[in-house]
Amino acid sequence: MNRSVSKAEWLGLVLRWALGAWMLSMGLVKAWDPVAFLKAVRQYELVSAPWLLNTVAIAVPWLEVFCGLLMVTGVAVRGTAWLLTAMLVPFTWLVWRHAWILQASLQIPFCAVKFDCGCGLGEVYICPKLAENLVLTAAAVWVGWTGRGRPLALRYDLVRGRFAAGPETG
Amino acid sequence: MASNPADAAGTPRDGRSRVSVLGEAVLVLAAGLVFGWLANAVSPRGLQWTRNYFPLAKVEAEAPRPAEDRPASQDPGALEAEAVSRVQARGFTAWTFARVADAFEDPRRLTGQVIWVDARPEAQYRRGHIPGARPLDPYRPEQQLLELLAACLRADQVIVYCSGGRCEDAELAATLLQEAGVPRERLVIYVGGFHEWVEKGQPVETSTPDSASAGTSSFP
Structure with a gap:
């Protein structure tokens, strides 16, 4: 290992692996039971057209698996990190909104709301779920913004050249 | 590196x-x-990209009215009332536990005149179901529907259930059976579903219709 690799790079590597492993495992759980995920997506009443609902239920799990693989292996890391951010932010907002509706109709405290958000873990309490999503989003933003986590990356920048953000690696 | x-x-x-x-x-x-x-x-x-997995009419369920001393989430009566209202709005007959328990004792269950259909995913069905119930996963019905349809067409009553509560899979399965030719008036939805059945300590079977080794137990 190169001794000149900074602590920030190692932190980036840990975050990259953690984020990738998490997305990979959650994506596989959803892909294993796509009907359960389809029902979970339907509860958010995002789309009404069946083909659009099916598209979301088909695309999201495998996209998570794909992004997880890229993060773990270190391919196109920054683009993947921003894509994960773009998925996590609206999803977190949807989960929050659904929990808000539930707590209003059930007349219970917000943190007592428990439902299957389609996250891959079954029924979860809303507050730990939101905290988890905030941590994941922060990790994705940090990796995407700083470009850290280059050690052991197969091809950190997919597009190499004079406009690439970081140095040639791997 | x-x-x-x-x-x-x-x-x-x-x-x-x-x-x-x-x-x-x-x-x-x-x-x-x-x-x-x-x-x-x-x-x-x-x-399947183009299939409509939820061919049910959208029902604006009346918001569950909580009992005075506890929130709706803990009030099984409110949940049951909501499910009955939803099932009836879709034109099906809704049965609660008392009716279903009577039907389970009905000897016609053993002669095939009353058929029980489990609309939960197959893995859950294999882990345990109401004795004698046949599986019909409404999201992958092709093979099971073929096997089940003849029996349902002959039966006087077809009782369909899923997990219970807000689960709509029993209504989906009933809709499939109706579209396949089973008259709507013969179809009944058990709104309490399998969770309530187990909670009430009723017997549960773990064998499948085609398996030889039957196992029936009564959950506490």
Whole structure:
């Protein structure tokens, strides 16, 4: 290992692996039971057209698996990190909104709301779920913004050249 | 392997690098969608893009009215009332536990005049179901519907259940049976579902219709 690799790079590597492993495992759980995920997506009443609902239920799990693989292996890391951010932010907002509706109709405290958000873990309490999503989003933003986590990356920048953000690696 | 001497802050150097990263994200998205399309196509659990998995009419369920001393989430009566209202709004007959328990004692259950249909996923069905119930997963009904239809057409009554509560899979399965020719008036939805059945300590069977080794137990 190169001794000149900074602590920030190692932190980036840990975050990259953690984020990738998490997305990979959650994506596989959803892909294993796509009907359960389809029902979970339907509860958010995002789309009404069946083909659009099916598209979301088909695309999201495998996209998570794909992004997880890229993060773990270190391919196109920054683009993947921003894509994960773009998925996590609206999803977190949807989960929050659904929990808000539930707590209003059930007349219970917000943190007592428990439902299957389609996250891959079954029924979860809303507050730990939101905290988890905030941590994941922060990790994705940090990796995407700083470009850290280059050690052991197969091809950190997919597009190499004079406009690439970081140095040639791997 | 190398350190990242990109810049002091480690942030993108200029707008063009941001464009490069954005382009990378778009490429990853496109490749991920293609990956998803292929994976779904080869997966035995894959979904069909164009199928309407929820052919039920949308029902504006009346918000559950909580009992005075406890929230609706803890009030099984409110949940049951909500389910009965939803099932009836869709034109099906809704039965609660008392009616279902009577039907279970009905000897016609043993002669095939009263058929029980379990609309939960097959894995849950295999872990335990109401004795004598046949599986019909409304999301993958093709084979099971073929096996079940003749018996349902002969029966006087078809009792369909899923997990209970807000689960709509029993209504989906009943809709499939109706579309296949079973008269609507013979179809009954057990709104309490399997969870209530177990909670009430009723017997549960773990064998499948085609398996020889039957196992029936009564859950506490």
